Amino acid sequence: MQYINGGVCAPKGFKASGIHCGIRKNKTKRDLALIVSDCKASAAAIYTLNLVKGAPIYVTKDNISDGFAQAMVCNSGNANTCNADGVEIATKMCEITAKAAGIDAKDVIVASTGVIGQPLDITPIADGMPQLVSELSYDNSINAAEAIMTTDTVKKEFAVNFTLGGKECKMGGIAKGSGMIHPNMATMLVFITTDAAISSELLHKALYSDAQKSFNMISIDGDTSTNDMVSVMANGMAGNEIITEENEDFEVFTKALAMITEKLCRAIAKDGEGATKLVECFVSGGKDWHTAKTVAKSVICSSLFKAAMFGADANWGRVLCAIGYSGADVDVTKIDVSFTSEKGTIEVCKDGAGIPFSEEKAKEILLCDEIKVNVNLKDGNADAVARGCDLTYDYVKINGDYRT
Amino acid sequence: MQYINGGVCAPKGFKASGIHCGIRKNKTKRDLALIVSDCKASAAAIYTLNLVKGAPIYVTKDNISDGFAQAMVCNSGNANTCNADGVEIATKMCEITAKAAGIDAKDVIVASTGVIGQPLDITPIADGMPQLVSELSYDNSINAAEAIMTTDTVKKEFAVNFTLGGKECKMGGIAKGSGMIHPNMATMLVFITTDAAISSELLHKALYSDAQKSFNMISIDGDTSTNDMVSVMANGMAGNEIITEENEDFEVFTKALAMITEKLCRAIAKDGEGATKLVECFVSGGKDWHTAKTVAKSVICSSLFKAAMFGADANWGRVLCAIGYSGADVDVTKIDVSFTSEKGTIEVCKDGAGIPFSEEKAKEILLCDEIKVNVNLKDGNADAVARGCDLTYDYVKINGDYRT
Numbered sequence: 167m168q169y170i171n172g173g174v175c176a177p178k179g180f181k182a183s184g185i186h187c188g189i190r191k192n193k194t195k196r197d198l199a200l201i202v203s204d205c206k207a208s209a210a211a212i213y214t215l216n217l218v219k220g221a222p223i224y225v226t227k228d229n230i231s232d233g234f235a236q237a238m239v240c241n242s243g244n245a246n247t248c249n250a251d252g253v254e255i256a257t258k259m260c261e262i263t264a265k266a267a268g269i270d271a272k273d274v275i276v277a278s279t280g281v282i283g284q285p286l287d288i289t290p291i292a293d294g295m296p297q298l299v300s301e302l303s304y305d306n307s308i309n310a311a312e313a314i315m316t317t318d319t320v321k322k323e324f325a326v327n328f329t330l331g332g333k334e335c336k337m338g339g340i341a342k343g344s345g346m347i348h349p350n351m352a353t354m355l356v357f358i359t360t361d362a363a364i365s366s367e368l369l370h371k372a373l374y375s376d377a378q379k380s381f382n383m384i385s386i387d388g389d390t391s392t393n394d395m396v397s398v399m400a401n402g403m404a405g406n407e408i409i410t411e412e413n414e415d416f417e418v419f420t421k422a423l424a425m426i427t428e429k430l431c432r433a434i435a436k437d438g439e440g441a442t443k444l445v446e447c448f449v450s451g452g453k454d455w456h457t458a459k460t461v462a463k464s465v466i467c468s469s470l471f472k473a474a475m476f477g478a479d480a481n482w483g484r485v486l487c488a489i490g491y492s493g494a495d496v497d498v499t500k501i502d503v504s505f506t507s508e509k510g511t512i513e514v515c516k517d518g519a520g521i522p523f524s525e526e527k528a529k530e531i532l533l534c535d536e537i538k539v540n541v542n543l544k545d546g547n548a549d550a551v552a553r554g555c556d557l558t559y560d561y562v563k564i565n566g567d568y569r570t
Numbered sequence: 571m572q573y574i575n576g577g578v579c580a581p582k583g584f585k586a587s588g589i590h591c592g593i594r595k596n597k598t599k600r601d602l603a604l605i606v607s608d609c610k611a612s613a614a615a616i617y618t619l620n621l622v623k624g625a626p627i628y629v630t631k632d633n634i635s636d637g638f639a640q641a642m643v644c645n646s647g648n649a650n651t652c653n654a655d656g657v658e659i660a661t662k663m664c665e666i667t668a669k670a671a672g673i674d675a676k677d678v679i680v681a682s683t684g685v686i687g688q689p690l691d692i693t694p695i696a697d698g699m700p701q702l703v704s705e706l707s708y709d710n711s712i713n714a715a716e717a718i719m720t721t722d723t724v725k726k727e728f729a730v731n732f733t734l735g736g737k738e739c740k741m742g743g744i745a746k747g748s749g750m751i752h753p754n755m756a757t758m759l760v761f762i763t764t765d766a767a768i769s770s771e772l773l774h775k776a777l778y779s780d781a782q783k784s785f786n787m788i789s790i791d792g793d794t795s796t797n798d799m800v801s802v803m804a805n806g807m808a809g810n811e812i813i814t815e816e817n818e819d820f821e822v823f824t825k826a827l828a829m830i831t832e833k834l835c836r837a838i839a840k841d842g843e844g845a846t847k848l849v850e851c852f853v854s855g856g857k858d859w860h861t862a863k864t865v866a867k868s869v870i871c872s873s874l875f876k877a878a879m880f881g882a883d884a885n886w887g888r889v890l891c892a893i894g895y896s897g898a899d900v901d902v903t904k905i906d907v908s909f910t911s912e913k914g915t916i917e918v919c920k921d922g923a924g925i926p927f928s929e930e931k932a933k934e935i936l937l938c939d940e941i942k943v944n945v946n947l948k949d950g951n952a953d954a955v956a957r958g959c960d961l962t963y964d965y966v967k968i969n970g971d972y973r974t
Contacts, residue, residue, distance in 0.1 A: 215895070216891065216894035216895045217893070217894040217895070217900065217902050218890045218891055218893065218894030218895075218902045218922075219894075245887075247887065248887060248890055248919070248922060248923050248924060249923060249924070250923045281885075281887060282885075282887025282888070282890065282891060283886060283887040283890070283919065283923070283924035284924065285924075387873040387874060388792065388871070388872070388873055389872055389873060389874045389888075389891060389892065389895070390891075390894075390895035391891065392887075392890075392891050392894060467792070468792070468793055469791040469792055469793060469873070469965075469969070470791060470793045470969055473965070473966050473968075473969030473970050474969060474970065476966060476970045477969070477970025477971040479970065479971050481685075481686075482687060483649075483651065483652060483685060483686025483687040483796075484686070484793075486622045486652055486686065486687070486796075487620065487622055487686060487793060487794075487795065487796050488793065489621070489622065490620035490621040490622030490623075490794075490796060491619070491620045491621070491622075491793070491794035496621065498621050498622045515652070515687065518622075518652060519652050519653060519654050519687070520652060520653070520687040520688065520689075557966055557969075558966055559963045559966050559967070561873075561877070561966075562877050562880060562961055562962055562963050562965075562966060563963070564877075565873070565874055565877030565878060565881070565961075566877050566878065566880045566881025566883065567881040567883050
């Protein structure tokens, strides 16, 4: 099992494209993405738990209620959320896509991302659809990955290969992240494709279970988006025996999925709005997964800790503070804390109290662009990882004037 | 009942002082505060729920377990938290204070605020105590208010007068706020004095009940401090009949307390770290207090909403987003949102969807330094107010390098 190129087009039978259709004013920014499978695929998705949901969420839920889909269409620049005609517009997006691609409108997964509460004009989407479909190709994941970006600064696409019953299978994914990222059951927008054959039920089970340890453990800013969705299509074109139970093949499939989602999560966290670095909190020694998870997420979500990481300040007091208010049942007098990066590891807190350390060495470690904060609760064997980024001037700049 | 001058020295029989003793390197910053009552006073306090608690919290809890106190001593520049010898040092602070002031060490409320995890040296406190006591005066609240400041930019002191059974009573309070402010049961550091006579039990009841609607509804950055404490001493020198039950006098007393705490809360929120403006979320039409409170706090805590307020951007989608993920059970299709400042009011969202509004007028309103965001849930009669501030470049700057 290893990483390969090709993104969502790496698996057999998936074409993709991405164009500028005019939703965004900036003509150099693609704003409409399409992924189409050569045949109907098992489909599954998980969604935001925000009570305010983007209209596309409702339409996608309905469309894949039968467990199948054949295309994913997504615009950036407008979330189609809190609009009176939202569901109507999202439904039209599916119809226009289906007609142009020669598939059933009920087999379209639809998504929108961007500003909330501004009516989404269907005209540029309708006008751009012929070009979008004509540019579909088996080697064009990159344009789709670009078209779903909002304040993202880098495109996020990954693929892996794996073997099921002697058949080579592939899986690919693209994501948009950046801001309003604090997933709860689902997250930002992620589209995953695979040519492995798997039933819709098992596909959903694999996706849901993976998300608890991947997407649901990221936080950029504590804000759970209205439009979060992770969707996956499995078209079976690899020719493996279809996975319909939790057997060895299912294990292999979930490992491949975890390889994709971990890469996407790290990329999303590192490219958080205004971020200068990826920050990961590795918690070990928890008495159970819930405790370890709660501690890891509380540290990653702390504005004070995030600002300290921006300043490369080994302010471990803020780590302990965030653990203390997390709600997790821990013995704070047992906690060890250290920081790790490519420059090494430095221990800063033992048994809940400070220990002498070299500020110079700590600075050197924390000036790197990928930081791990290691928390050992010394109370059991459970561990968890949460991912986020630092809090910077640019986060404030980007969000101080996002709409205008 | 009206606001008067004098802070914690406004009530009869309270002296205060504040000096630079050397905990802080900057010699122009006072770092040690003392408030002493001429006689023993009923005392009550509420504390942070953070599992990591400053050592002074434990010592104060023990000292006022009998319901009485006579002095409050507080240093800034060091939180005396996560130190192996913390309780020992906090106990010594009480002993040194008591000896110099001629009172019982068990009658001292002790507090510390500043950086976590650095041993607190007792030497400058011991050396400074003679000066601190010699400068005690009935008209020196201002120096005590200054000495408890950390990253605060303005001192926070208020006082009111009121009448109980024909006797004039007074109440005063000082606070430090700024960062790591997201109180849970208690908050930052607040010291309140009154010359009204009230039993310790009723004093605690009044304080606890008030905090639910005042201090517990502030958030600067979502981080619940390790050292939060609100304490109050009532020395009875006004000569009113002691309040021992929830009668009319108790009502008057709680009103006076609410007048002090509301002023302190608004001052703390407006002076949040890096803040350029006070932001208050007024929620009405909630089906119950819990719902209204949850909605108000979620809006005030949203980093995206706070950044939008900094940019004077009427991005009401972020208000709806924060309501949607708050966990409150609301009908999002009923919600109205408007913004108010001294420049007027502008409605931006009706029944959960956007309405046309003048961006120019919205900008004018949001450029003021005190903003109200009004949320009507149209689902009942409960209301709630939460207070916070905007998220700014300076918040990041202050916290990117706090220790060094």
